[in-house]
Amino acid sequence: MADPRIAAVEDLATIETPPVPSTRLLVSGMDCGSCAGKIVNAVRRLPGVEDVEVSVGTGTVTVRHRDDVTPAMLAGTVTALGFGIEAPKGGTSETDATGRPMGAEGAHAAEGNSTWWRGGRSLLTIACGGALAAAFLVSQAAPRIGPYAFLAAMAVGLVPIARRAFAAARFGTPFSIEMLMTVAAVGAVCIGAAEEAATVVFLFLVGELLEGVAAGRARASIRGLTDLVPRIALVERDGRIDEIPAEDLPVGATVMVRPGDRIPGDGVVIEGDGEVDEAPVTGESVPKRKTVDDIVFAGTINGLSVLRVRVTASARDNTIARVVRLVEEAQNAKASTERFIERFSRLYTPVVVAVAAMVATMPPLLLGDPWGAWVYKGLAILLIGCPCALVISTPAAIAAGLSAGARRGLLIKGGAVLETLGTVTMVAFDKTGTLTEGRPLVTDVVPFGRSERDVLSLAAALEAGSNHPLARAVLAKASGAGVPVPPAAQARALAGKGVAARVGGTDLFLGSPQAAAERVELSQDQASRVGALTDEGKTVSVLIADGALAGLVAMRDEPRPDAVAGIAALRALGVDVVMLTGDNRRTAGVIARTLGMTPRAELLPEDKLGIVHEMQAAGAVVAKVGDGINDAPALAAADVGIAMGGGTDVALETAGAAVLHGRVADVARMIDLSRRTMGTIRANVAIALGLKGVLLGTTVLGITGLWPAILADTGATVLVTANALRLLRTRI
Structure with a gap:
């Protein structure tokens, strides 16, 4: 028979605690910690007030209170101290001083006060x-x-x-x-x-x-960051284009972005090809080319072509909103x-x-x-x-330091983190997706008896339709080189070996060197080429056409473009660097040599955690940089955890700082900002x-x-x- 005491506890566990009412006030004239202290002391004395949070930086006072405490009572107390209450812009999340709903934008953007001499x-x-x-x-x-x-x-x-x-x-x-x-x-x-x-x-x-x-x-x-997002978005619905407020954009909506328009929400390009100016968000002066499947950010400026974008985050959760909130x-x-x-x-x-x-x-x-x-x-x-x-x-x-960093894609979660960053003596980087792009790229096309263009064309024909990362790399290389991709017939995947098909009357196979060796004998020179590419940490696919070796396609997850400069910048600041990765020793060693750093490879998450503790025990102040779930334990244990942009939510939540735009050099910039x-x-x-x-x-x-x-x-x-x-x- 079940214990009635346990049943009673289980019944209590199912009762939801009603949310405590919360009022957020936009306060003018609150310019320093002394002002904040006066407001906290005054509001906390009101009967029914449970908690008061004041942010001088944003001019907001957030009060958790009982139902019998009205926003007007709170506003009256604040104004009695000589401060003003500003009217928020619309929204729906909390109440303002008048009891009206107040949303994410209203929490940090106020009307008026634009002409200080009239105050x-x-x-x-x-x-x-x-x-x-x-x-x-x-x-x-x-x-x-x-x-x-x-x-x-x-x-x-x-x-x-x-x-x-x-x-x-x-x-x-x-x-x-x-x-x-x-x-x-x-x-x-x-x-x-x-x-x-x-x-x-x-x-x-x-x-x-x-x-x-x-x-x-x-x-x-x-x-001012919130003003980067346009007020209106052009949404495509049932063959027509409707104008709706950008703050109401639903996830999954398709928006049309005209030349010169600001992109209204975070999303993925589904149609179009052109340059996007990301300077308002990232500080990067050179526009970036965006094509299908590329990620775009709210507030960035479209160039000279029309883009169609599928929205991937609501207005409350887009890049700018997250930066402002954090x-x-x-x-x-x-x-x-x-x-x-x-x-x-x-x-x-x-x-x-x-x-x-x-x-x-x-x-x-x-x-x-x-x-x-x-x-x-x-x-x-x-x-x-x-x-x-x-x-x-x-x-x-x-x-000012937090704001300067945020405007350049360096998100630092608090003064304590900002202070610690300046004392960092060791930075431990993850490899994949942190020091590298996180996706394989074709680095070499080696033809045997054919042209390089033919080898790439036939390999792309075999990979067409596949969503495998290596297949996407081959197709991206063919697209970038303007190589035609002929149709393939009788295409089939061979588990653990590769893919086969018939293209233009030719029987083709593309697969691993081991699987290719079962179909054709490689000469000593050909085997040497495969071995040399493999020693460089590259994945090699062998193309066979009508029973003869036609060529090699080598791929590797390449270092980010600024990785070498970023590591050099850290060393110039007197900071040591190390690579902690779960990848194999050979691949890790090749990337580490390219970047001029020491690798620690084939590590499990607990191994990375242990190494961070070892470095701390030796007296180092450690910053851990990563982008995945497997980095979360080490990110949490480090003196400062830094999540790389594009990483998982777990990494972003665990870390004390984030490099939102995936630049290795931004880690050095973050440390330099702290010291300044x-x-x-x-x-x-x-x-x-x-x-x-x-x-x-x-x-x-x-x-x-x-x-x-x-x-x-x-x-x-x-x-x-x-x-x-x-x-x-x-x-x-």
Whole structure:
């Protein structure tokens, strides 16, 4: 009799847990980690909120909550902190701040905000600047009422800042930049420095505006990817062509792509022959020729011919959508450096506030010095404590690095992976489909008593209709050479041996050297030619015509065109390389010698895993590059797993990074990008802390005051952001 407790558990297992409601907000004005922290602290305090995820890089806040929490409640909390909520473009996957459905595009593309000078920040900065200029004129014309004019000018900018400061404090962030600014400005007024207080408020608003513009540029680099996909697709249905939204393209649909049009979805060419410009997606400047059975990507530009494409991925899963989605996720995966900076900044600001309080009070209390001078210095130190430049120094560089890579087909899944890539000392490559094309190509046609063209023509006639990889290689070679393929009669496959048929009255056989030796005796010279080709790691097919040897067709999975240059680039970076493959030793050895690397052959998946562990035990930081299911264990075990473009979903999901366009040289570019990014982070931290250190010393010595302090903080924030944005323009 079955145990009723087990039955009860089985019954429970069949009950589906209802999905937790999720709302995704598009937030404007969220430009750094401090902004994100304020939003997280505020939203998490709402009853019914279960989880909050903030992506500064994409300007999104995703909230998981109970049914009684409405999108309007979430939006109200965010706007109370001084941020804006943007309206999304259509979609169907989640709800936006108004409760409407919000899809993949809506998650990262927002309407409006295209003209930054019309935004609320800009208008507030302009108003404050105008009021400050007016106050200066009033002070020149009527000096007695000048202080009141500056007080009014300060209020124009400070009232909104103070409102945000107290909202942040109420929601759990007391040491916000707005609170420090408010205390400093009010304190300056109290000691009779109204003119400086108004100037400091204006400079603070200018700094916020510049920071927002810079952050918006970085965010636009990823949002701009979605604009590569055309809005309309031309779908062929029942002999007619219909226009439908590209986001509604179903898998399996046939689309017509006219000359000059962007391809609306990932797919395979089923008719047509022409060049496609892949530069918008891959960064490759030279157009690629595409013909039947070739893969094309959404967003690439068709050349001068009409192509018909069968769609192989929905709009949510095409190349661009996957890149955007994974980069958004990656920007939330923090590097260890970024986590350290965040922890440091949380401690740094309260410490600086305490130091400012001591500087303002201790000399007057203990030494009897005048209060005004030391309170002034304390207020300046308070402004120096603003953590914005320090907090944004790392995530700005990482976001720019991830974006720069994504636009060139280098997908890196997070700051931690980006950071580790720069420390890699050993790259272990799979062979087939990674270092090589992953499909055999005809390398040699050796005729005996006939022309090379005849041998290729007869071999293609035998292989016509077959879908075997070797047959496709022969047919592709014949097509490329413009060789006619005559019809074959009585065609038959001979299991394990080859194919036979009658072509133009001639009996033909094409098969392995062993099977051919059963039909005809090879001369010493002919056998030597077969042996030489085999020693080069090539698969040799022997063509027999009417009982006589007619020729040889040799095929091999050739290295990718840039493989030699890619391996050389890695060595130039000081990175060692090794080949790990399940292929036979002879073939692996030939390819490895061509590329100038060491092979480890005839390996099972567990063998590759063991070798990765061996290299790590020897002190190497290992990157494993592969494209198949058999690579998944080693990809997961390596310090960084890199999936080669066109690989299996298992490889892409297991790996921490992906080379989407199958270029070996991109592995070196990825490592170089990481090193550049980490160099930028070090420079940014030095700028942020260096300026603060200098200003701290000069303030205590009485050399600088309030407005240089806020100007330096603003300047540092703009400098580190601009320095990070240089990565977007770097050629990799």
